[in-house]
Amino acid sequence: MTTEVEATEGPDREGEDVDERKLQVLRAIVTDYVSSQEPVGSKALVERHNLGVSPATVRNDMAALEEEGYITQPHTSAGRIPTDKGYRLFVDRLGSLKPLSAAEQRAIHAFLSGAVDLDDILFRTVRLLAQVTQQVAIVQYPTLSSATVRHIEVVSLSSHRVLVILITSTGRIEQRVLETEHTADELSQLRAVLNAAAVGQLSSLAAARLASLVSELPTALAAVGQASIATLLDMLGDDTASRVVVGGMPNLTRFGDEFETNVRPVLEALEEQVVLLKLLGEATSTDSVTVRIGRENPYEELQATSLVASGYGTALDSWATLGIVGPTRMDYPSTMASVRAVARYVGRFLAEG
Amino acid sequence: MTTEVEATEGPDREGEDVDERKLQVLRAIVTDYVSSQEPVGSKALVERHNLGVSPATVRNDMAALEEEGYITQPHTSAGRIPTDKGYRLFVDRLGSLKPLSAAEQRAIHAFLSGAVDLDDILFRTVRLLAQVTQQVAIVQYPTLSSATVRHIEVVSLSSHRVLVILITSTGRIEQRVLETEHTADELSQLRAVLNAAAVGQLSSLAAARLASLVSELPTALAAVGQASIATLLDMLGDDTASRVVVGGMPNLTRFGDEFETNVRPVLEALEEQVVLLKLLGEATSTDSVTVRIGRENPYEELQATSLVASGYGTALDSWATLGIVGPTRMDYPSTMASVRAVARYVGRFLAEG
């Protein structure tokens, strides 16, 4: 269903039901169709790519490819266009992705540097990705579960209201207001205890330690402590709270003109944080690019689109996922290269901060 | 250029260049066109609205209205459609907006209650507004300048890195990482001093007091204190940092089918935070609804659209603005009522939290 390109070998193995020339024809069809958006015929093919054969031969191959479901014709007596299956084969048989040029690397760097906080970084990232790929970009906030607790703060707002703040190593900040009686003294004690237990721990471990802390609290802290810890556990456990930033919407115009039919469902899907999270959720491995093409997609609204995604984070640890959504008819090689490059860069960038 | 509907009197004054019946005809044209999206002719008009006159009479009035620039015909021998100027007159001559029904009030309440923090509130608000108006909704984050400082926190990340956090009464959180040597002791002293100076103050005043604090710092705190205060001043002064949430994009499909021509520029404008901020910036007064129609709009990309916006906050104090963007051909009365209702509700809601 999904492909990790880094893991596939070169295109020069055999023994499949598609021989080398047919594959070449498929490749030619895909690239031509992607750039022209129009069904491509046998004659145009031999002219633009120098396959060493005649149109008639290509026609035979095309018939075979159609038989096997890799291409199709919109109506009789028109050229062929690739099917989802065709794109899939095309993507699977890509060689390794070529890295971005030095200039592009520099552009990415320039775009990201100067970011001031996590929101800012992700906001810039999504714009960067959208601009580079000319598609709609999606970036997920780093999940809580992969982060460690950096600091816990409890602030008195009034004698009966407390603000509880949780800060993670990835720069995320969560806050809740809490109704509970307390004194300044209790709060500072509580602060010390909470931080001692949780700081530096992975969120899951921190949650466990905080939970077990409840029973050990000095009686003076029992009330405010229990309430605070309950809130903290709520924050730590609520991993669906992970948010998603979307950008590059104007690129949706490339979908063609059947607006109501084509674009509306995509827009709707893009507004559903839950859908996007699930979509990205299955593409977490760092340093490999996942592609899901058309019907391979679990959501009906997105079955006319393809997803190109990659996890980002450190080499050891993937924090979250980012990617793009575009028409199935897209330039996969360069898009995949761009997504991978941006993911790597953001990962490094966040690891430093 | 903009109108505050609450301030205009009823429609029954005279002495203008449009008499009462012509106005009635204009009203009929606008409502019919809004609901049908098609040019409306004299015959259809007298049938659907019971004006007590014949089509021919209406035609005369229409000719006059066209002469004065309130309506136009797309081509000879077609019906009439309102111009921007026509919509403007229509809106200016609206009676007072009718409040939402009890059921709608309850729906709004249900939608908003249960929000957990500021992000959440605004996120829900934008969805609510989009759903209620069936347009693209825009909500601005409360500006810093209208908020008071709730708490300042300085957290040690390592011996030479400090996280500075600013929390406002409206629930906004700003954070920066700072490179400076320090000890735990210095930080807790600093925390006390900073909060003593700033908490409860309006951001402008807090900034002033923090600035004057620099010279009074104990020498031990001089280095870390100066750095922190500089950062805080930066955060407090940076009012352009106000962000904007956009939602209801799928409603853009109502713009009609000329996708590339119509919708692309709008999408582009909606991605530009700066544009949106400036757009909303001029509509800050609480409890009055500002309408900007088509060409009245300062941004070329939005000159096929109308903006309906209102400030929100308390009666005394407007924090920020929210509104919707839609085609000039929209149902102004109910849209304006909805925007006003949501703005009021959110204002109250935030004032409580």
Place this chain on the structure above:
DNA sequence: CTTTGGCACTCGAACAGACCGAGTGCCAGT
């Protein structure tokens, strides 16, 4: 067995002309 050139066939896109009817402007009559 694979490749090629030739040929008849299909079908959508583009164009042109005819028709229809909604809507207008004007004018004479009440």
Place this chain on the structure above:
DNA sequence: ACTGGCACTCGGTCTGTTCGAGTGCCAAAG
């Protein structure tokens, strides 16, 4: 000042025709 009547305009739709890109198939050639 309003109304009914009338000639006129012009965009939308429908129909028929043409054009050409592209196909599938077949028989001949390598």
